[in-house]
Every structure is written in structure tokens, then in C-alpha cells.
Amino acid sequence: MVDASPDTLSGPQGPRPRKVLSRRNIFLYGTLFVITVYYALPLYVMIVTSLKGMPEIRLGNVFSPPVEMTFEPWVKAWSEACTGLTCNGLSTGFWNSVRITIPSVILSIMIASVNGYALANWRFKGADVFFTILIFGAFIPYQVMLYPIVIMLREIGLYGSLGGLVLVHTIFGMPILTLLFRNYFTSLPEELFKAARVDGAGFWGIYFRIMVPMSLPIFTVAVILQVTGIWNDFLFGVVYTGPETYPMTVSLNNIVNSTQGVKEYNVNMAATLLTGLVPLSIYFVSGRLFVRGIAAGAVKG
Amino acid sequence: MASERPNQLFRNGSAKIAAIPMIVTALFVFVGGTVWTVVYSFTKSGLLPRLNWVGLDQYERLWATRKWLVAIENLVIYGFCMLVLVFVIGFVLAALLDQKIRFENTVRTIILYPYALSFVVTGLVWQWILNPEFGVESIVRGWGWESFSFDPLYNADIAIYGVLIAGLWQGSGLVMVLMLAGLRGIDQEVWKAARVDGIPTWKTYIFIVIPMMRPVFITTLVLVVTGIVKLYDLIVAQTGGGPGIATEVPAKYVYDMMFQANNLGQGFAASTMMLVTVALIVIPWAILEFGGSKNRG
Numbered sequence: 001m002v003d004a005s006p007d008t009l010s011g012p013q014g015p016r017p018r019k020v021l022s023r024r025n026i027f028l029y030g031t032l033f034v035i036t037v038y039y040a041l042p043l044y045v046m047i048v049t050s051l052k053g054m055p056e057i058r059l060g061n062v063f064s065p066p067v068e069m070t071f072e073p074w075v076k077a078w079s080e081a082c083t084g085l086t087c088n089g090l091s092t093g094f095w096n097s098v099r100i101t102i103p104s105v106i107l108s109i110m111i112a113s114v115n116g117y118a119l120a121n122w123r124f125k126g127a128d129v130f131f132t133i134l135i136f137g138a139f140i141p142y143q144v145m146l147y148p149i150v151i152m153l154r155e156i157g158l159y160g161s162l163g164g165l166v167l168v169h170t171i172f173g174m175p176i177l178t179l180l181f182r183n184y185f186t187s188l189p190e191e192l193f194k195a196a197r198v199d200g201a202g203f204w205g206i207y208f209r210i211m212v213p214m215s216l217p218i219f220t221v222a223v224i225l226q227v228t229g230i231w232n233d234f235l236f237g238v239v240y241t242g243p244e245t246y247p248m249t250v251s252l253n254n255i256v257n258s259t260q261g262v263k264e265y266n267v268n269m270a271a272t273l274l275t276g277l278v279p280l281s282i283y284f285v286s287g288r289l290f291v292r293g294i295a296a297g298a299v300k301g
Numbered sequence: 302m303a304s305e306r307p308n309q310l311f312r313n314g315s316a317k318i319a320a321i322p323m324i325v326t327a328l329f330v331f332v333g334g335t336v337w338t339v340v341y342s343f344t345k346s347g348l349l350p351r352l353n354w355v356g357l358d359q360y361e362r363l364w365a366t367r368k369w370l371v372a373i374e375n376l377v378i379y380g381f382c383m384l385v386l387v388f389v390i391g392f393v394l395a396a397l398l399d400q401k402i403r404f405e406n407t408v409r410t411i412i413l414y415p416y417a418l419s420f421v422v423t424g425l426v427w428q429w430i431l432n433p434e435f436g437v438e439s440i441v442r443g444w445g446w447e448s449f450s451f452d453p454l455y456n457a458d459i460a461i462y463g464v465l466i467a468g469l470w471q472g473s474g475l476v477m478v479l480m481l482a483g484l485r486g487i488d489q490e491v492w493k494a495a496r497v498d499g500i501p502t503w504k505t506y507i508f509i510v511i512p513m514m515r516p517v518f519i520t521t522l523v524l525v526v527t528g529i530v531k532l533y534d535l536i537v538a539q540t541g542g543g544p545g546i547a548t549e550v551p552a553k554y555v556y557d558m559m560f561q562a563n564n565l566g567q568g569f570a571a572s573t574m575m576l577v578t579v580a581l582i583v584i585p586w587a588i589l590e591f592g593g594s595k596n597r598g
Contacts, residue, residue, distance in 0.1 A: 029402070035408075036407075036408055040411050041430075042426045046426055061443065114319040115322065118319040119320070123316075124320075130323055133332060136331070137330070140331060141531055141575040143551075143568075143572040144573070145335065146559065147559055148337045149330065151350070171330055174322065204315065228417055232421075232422075233419075234421050234533075234538075235533055235556075239560065249419050249534075252425070253425075256538075257538070265432075265435070269426075272422050275422055276422040279417045280414065284414070290417070294475060
């Protein structure tokens with residue numbers, strides 16, 4: 001993602017200046033406008049539906065803007081919506097997700113960054129073999145490892161608890177994060193590392209005093225990647241936790257797709273929007289770093 | 302880096318300690334877990350995994366089950382359409398954005414935001430938009446086209462295409478961003494040379510630029526394909542596999558067998574089939590990509 005820098009050449013060079021309202025521009029911007037509207041529409045639909053009352057929804061269609069704005073669906077989605085058994089709304093799921101995401105993000109980044117550092121600067125015999133297995137492991141469908149992990153978690157007494165899910169997220173975050181950190185640390189000038197070695201700094205000394213302070217951008221990318229990934233996870237949540245510990249995505253699905261009672265579309269959309277709010281705000285605030293995070297997955301080692 | 306001194310177990314000890322989580326994960330979870338599942342797919346495990354061998358019985362039963370066949374058919378339809386469309390849309394969007402346009406950041410931000418949302422959220426929004434009573438169908442009918450019918454969530458024949466619409470909306474931004482990065486990596490001289498030779502723009506894209514972007518296409522392909530095989534949350538949220546079994550997919554079949562039908566053996570056999578599918582794609586790619594240069598880290 002390099003910005004196209006303005007041409008600073010003198011003389012008659014570069015492409016021919018174009019008229020603003022040329023046929024090409026009308027076509028280009030027209031197409032882009034239609035596409036942008038299409039992509040933005042679902043977000044708009046979520047917002048307007050969540051602000052309408054049920055009678056208004058029954059009269060209109062999904063795109064009609066609210067006549068009488070109400071925030072009741074939001075309140076209901078947060079604290080009263082029913083999942084079939086209980087009616088605690090999304091709040092329980094939200095706090096579960098918070099309690100899952102924070103430790104998972106910290107733990108997975110700590111482990112992966114130290115590991116990536118060891119792979120980049122302190123290579124030992126056999127390290128590449130394990131690293132290769134780890135990277136290939138990222139392609140194995142999760143379904144294959146689903147049940148063996150159930151058994152492992154049961155053995156250590158973490159099956160069905162938040163701790164177990166944190167462990168699972170740490171394991172499955174490892175390939176991409178290790179790759180990310182390894183590549184970043186490899187790109188740092190080697191002289192730095194050598195100078196610190198000459199000065200007598202050891203493995204941890206170099207890591208904490210030199211590598212970490214120099215790598216804040218990549219740590220930010222990793223945090224963005226992990227927070228959105230873990231927050232959006234559904235499969236691991238539904239397999240490794242129980243009704244008490246379900247993360248927000250699972251509660252959301254249970255609320256909206258619950259077969260009991262009258263469908264309250266406004267509450268459903270408020271709940272959907274609430275669940276999407278965390279990754280969405282991260283996305284809109286972080287901008288370029290988010291793009292860098294997803295591109296990191298595509299950059300080969 | 303590491304000098305050529307003889308290797309000892311405790312040399313470089315801290316690095317080895319730091320790598321323990323990776324070693325444990327690689328050996329026990331990735332290798333161990335995979336081998337375990339494949340081995341147990343040849344057993345009669347029901348509620349609990351047990352080592353009573355039945356040979357290929359689970360696989361024979363799997364391929365005789367209608368739900369699995371529907372799941373495979375859906376994956377093929379979804380996968381093929383997704384693959385073609387996501388690349389066409391992603392590339393066209395990237396090419397449009399690469400025209401030195403104004404508001405590039407805004408447009409990119411809007412097209413990519415669905416990718417930040419979870420599949421559950423995506424599925425639920427589209428479930429609502431495609432609702433025949435209030436959504437697209439009723440709106441088009443309201444415009445005067447009374448016989449218009451588009452209800453992929455209730456019509457088993459086209460249900461999977463309803464999921465496809467949602468999947469494309471969510472995933473095309475990612476492909477666009479990767480393609481855009483690829484386009485920006487093309488030397489501007491190539492464009493100048495093509496213009497001098499009088500080659501039309503579309504021909505330059507198809508015959509010159511796209512072949513040059515081969516690495517980007519391949520990595521994107523691997524990302525998209527592995528994503529397609531994993532398709533699960535979107536189905537659960539948007540259709541729940543319905544109407545009937547019209548939108549079942551392999552990943553959902555595995556989950557249902559393992560955790561709802563208490564038929565672990567079937568689940569293991571089905572997940573092994575998923576593993577084989579991914580291996581058939583990833584291994585040739587890995588050989589092509591890394592086979593030639595083994596000295597690269």
C-alpha cells in the first residue's frame with residue numbers, strides 16, 4: 001500500500017491532464033458510487049431497523065428510514081432478549097467475550113512474539129522444522145483438530161471454561177502471529193542485535209530492551225488482528241464453552257435464531273449491530289494498520 | 302547469526318525455552334491431533350472415541366448419506382461461484398481504485414468494512430435483507446413488478462446463492478486489498494511500454510499485468526480456498542443449514558455428527574475428507590512455491 005505520490009517533475013511529462021467531467025470520469029465515479037452504496041447498505045439497514053418500533057417495521061420495508069426513533073430495541077437487546085432458556089440479553093455474552101478476548105490477545109502475542117524473536121535471531125537446530133509444521137498447521141481445517149482438543153482440555157480440566165477457550169485461541173493464533181513477528185524481527189538491522197550481544201546482553205535483555213521498543217507498530221497490528229479475530233470467532237466458542245460462558249457471537253446467534261416467541265427484528269438487528277460494534281470501531285479507528293494485518297497473512301515468509 | 306560451533310542441547314537454551322509453546326503446538330495439536338482424528342476415522346466411535354476398527358465403513362456410510370452429498374454439492378457450487386466471482390469483483394474493484402481516483406481511502410474503507418465483521422453478523426444481516434416479507438423481494442414488488450420472486454432463504458433450489466451473496470459481500474474487500482497491493486507493485490514502465498505499443502487497456506490487464514501478478518493471485522487463491530472449506534458460521538447464522546438440508550456444508554456436517562448426533566466416527570471421517578481436500582490444494586501450492594528454493598528460511 002504505497003501512496004501514489006504527486007509527480008514532482010518539471011516540464012511536459014506524465015499523463016495528459018484530463019477534463020474533470022470527461023466521459024471516463026463520469027463512468028468511473030458513477031460505478032464506484034453504486035458499488036460503495038451497495039457495500040454500505042447492510043450497515044445502513046442494521047442501523048435503521050434497530051431504531052424502528054415493531055409496528056413500523058411491519059408497515060415498511062428494510063430500507064425505509066425510521067419515522068419515530070426509539071432506542072428501546074437496543075436496551076432490550078442488551079439486557080432482556082431471550083435465547084430460548086434465559087432472558088439476559090447480550091450483556092452476559094459481551095462480558096464473556098471481553099474476558100475471553102483480553103487474556104487471549106495478551107497471551108498469544110506474548111508467546112508468538114518471543115517465539116518469532118527466537119526464530120529470527122537465535123535460530124537453533126530443528127527450529128525450521130517446527131516452524132514449517134506450524135505454518136502448514138494453519139491450513140488444516142479446524143474440524144480435524146476439534147475433538148482431540150476437547151480430549152486435551154478435558155484432561156487438564158479446562159473443557160467448558162473460559163480458560164480453555166483462551167488456550168485454544170492462543171494455539172490457533174500462533175501460526176500467523178509467529179510468522180508476523182518472525183518476519184518483522186528478521187527485517188530489523190542485524191547490527192543492532194550484534195552490538196547488543198557484544199555489550200553482553202542476553203536473550204531476554206535484547207528482547208525487552210531492544211526488540212519490543214522497536215516493534216510497537218507490529219505489536220499494534222498483532223493486537224488488531226487478534227482482537228477482531230477472537231471477537232468474531234464462533235466455532236471455538238460454541239464447541240469449547242457452555243451456555244454460561246458463551247461468547248457474544250454465540251449468544252447473538254442463539255437470540256436471533258431462537259425459534260420461540262415472536263420475531264422482533266428490531267431487537268435482532270440491535271443485537272447484531274452491538275456484536276459488530278467492537279471490530280467495526282477497531283477497523284474504523286485503525287485504518288491502515290488493519291489492512292497491514294490482513295496483508296500480513298498473505299505475505300509469504 | 303548462529304555460529305558454526307558444535308551443537309549442544311543447552312546451547313541457546315533461552316531460545317529453546319521460548320520455542321516450547323510452538324513445539325508443543327506443532328507436535329501435539331497439529332500433527333498429533335490430525336493423526337488422532339485420521340486414525341479414529343477408521344473406528345466405530347459413537348458417543349465416545351473407542352478403538353474398535355471397522356476399516357472404511359465410516360467412509361462408505363459417509364458417501365451414502367444424503368446430507369453429506371448435499372453438503373459436498375453445496376460446497377462445490379458455493380466454492381466455484383465464490384472463487385470466480387470474488388476474483389472478478391476483487392480485481393475489477395482494485396483496477397477501478399488504481400485509476401488515481403479521489404476519495405480512494407473512503408471507497409476502500411467502505412468496501413473492506415464487511416471483512417471486519419464476523420460471519421455471524423454477516424449471516425444475520427443478510428437473513429434480514431433477504432427476508433421476502435420486508436426485504437428485497439417485497440421492495441421490488443412494491444415497485445410494480447408483482448411477480449418478482451427472490452426468496453433464497455425459503456426456496457431450497459437457490460438457498461445456497463443467498464449465502465453466496467453474503468459471502469461475497471463479506472470477502473470481496475479482502476481480495477480487492479490484496480489485488481490492489483499487487484497492482485501497485487507493477488512497474489509503471491510496463492504501462493508506458495504497453496501504451497507506446499498501442500495495446501488497449503483491457504488487453505494490457507489480461508495479457509501483461511495479470512500474468513505478472515501471479516504470486517499475488519496464488520496466495521490469494523490459497524487464502525480464499527481455505528476460507529471456503531471452513532465455511533460454517535455463515536451457514537449457521539443465515540440459514541441454519543435450511544430450508545431442510547438445502548444449505549448444509551461439510552464443516553457443519555462434522556459439527557452436527559460430533560456434538561449433536563453422538564456419531565464421532567462419522568465426524569472424524571467427514572473431517573478427514575475435509576483435510577484431504579485442503580491437502581490436495583495446499584501441497585501442490587507449497588511444492589510450486591517453496592520446492593525450488595529450499596535454502597530460504
